[in-house]
Amino acid sequence: MVSGLPWQAGIVLGVTGYAAVRYGLGWCMSTFGGPVGQTLGTTLADGTYAPIAWLLLGACWLAALISFLDNRRRRHLLGMQTGLGALGALDWRTFEMLMRDTFRQQGYSVRETSMGGNDGGVDLILHKDGRITLVRCRQWRTRLVDVKLVCEMYGLMFHHHANAVKIIAIGHYTDDAQRFVNGKPIELICGNELLAMVHGSRR
Template identity: 50%
Template sequence: MGRGRTHFFKDLSALPWPLGLAVGVCGYLAIAYGIPLVFARPGSAFAPAFKAGSHPLMPLAWVFLGLCVMAAVASFFRARHKRRLLDTRAGLDSISALGWRDFERLVGEAFRRRGYTVEETGLGGADGGVDLIVRRDGRRTLVQCKQWRREKVPVNVVREMYGLLTHHRADAAHIAALGGFTADAAAFAEGKPIELIDGAALLRMIREVQAQSAVALTRLPSVESVASRDIAHDPAAPNCPTCEAVMVRRSNRRTADTFWGCSTFPVCRGTR
């Protein structure tokens, strides 16, 4: 695959898969029928070639459609991989087990579930930089992901991010780091549009979006809640033995037995 075609495929696969398919269909119709309609006009030197049942551009139309279909398939599976990355995280150990690339995808998916549009810049790499650009409500935020498990992010990294924030004229910057930040780094970020997200804060963000996704899924016909849907209203609710999330009281519709179920079901199926 040539360099130009590679970039084209990469750009297409970065789009939502339905949009990629739509581009393919529109492009196919334009090449297969739109262009021939122009060249087949009376008096055109190309009219004889394009009046035939199979004109010279048909192979190009099929190639374009095929590339778009492959890009849409790649986009579909990439999006599913990101959803599973987030849905299967049960604690800091499961987050720290990810590679740096999947860690970036996890952070991006967490922002996406919170209503942001997410652009993966590819400018960061394993050592950091601007890994993501997230947008919401007209604000543009730069995100750097540091999957340092045993090291705290020093102040010079935060200074560099502040410089990137100014250079790109963004509204804010976030740095997500599993190992946390040094005291100097936290002091430098104070009062600036820089949010430091340590491992505990990232886990809270992930559990929040997991719980939001579970709210709609808990309406399955086999299980229903017999208590308030707001788990904060039940002070007796225990923590899940599997993921430590707050549990909610549920009942089995077949046997009428009540039990405690994890609030993140079906992501976690812990019960008491």
């Protein structure tokens, strides 16, 4: 979607799309389309399809506006997270959205799963450099993340043919959970490491 691109790209796409439909398409048909193409090109050149060009321009610029506002909201949300207490005060949806935006700032392509439906415990799916990483977000303030959840994510990694797993928690992990990840492509993120990750995405 255009709204997922930087807002500047939406502006450029809108202008390019308008010019292509309003002027370029008719010229191509007239030049390369033979007798039939010349007839169609004349029809296009007389402005018959101008409303479509304006509609395309408006749609792209609307998407650019959405992207611009989303970028401002993301920066505001990231700027508010000054400590673990602030993270813990977020509701789980906002916490997951913050993680989504943090990973996007790190250059990942992010697909959400839990907000749009049940994907078996996977909250985010990251794509970068041909690798797939599954993310689970746990906003528990007092409970420790146990080895059962870590094992579940390890199994889902194979089910989704992913390359790695990241589990994010405001709290901490049990000793069993930390021992289980040794030698496995599973990253347990929590505490100050989580805060540093969020702060680093502001840059």
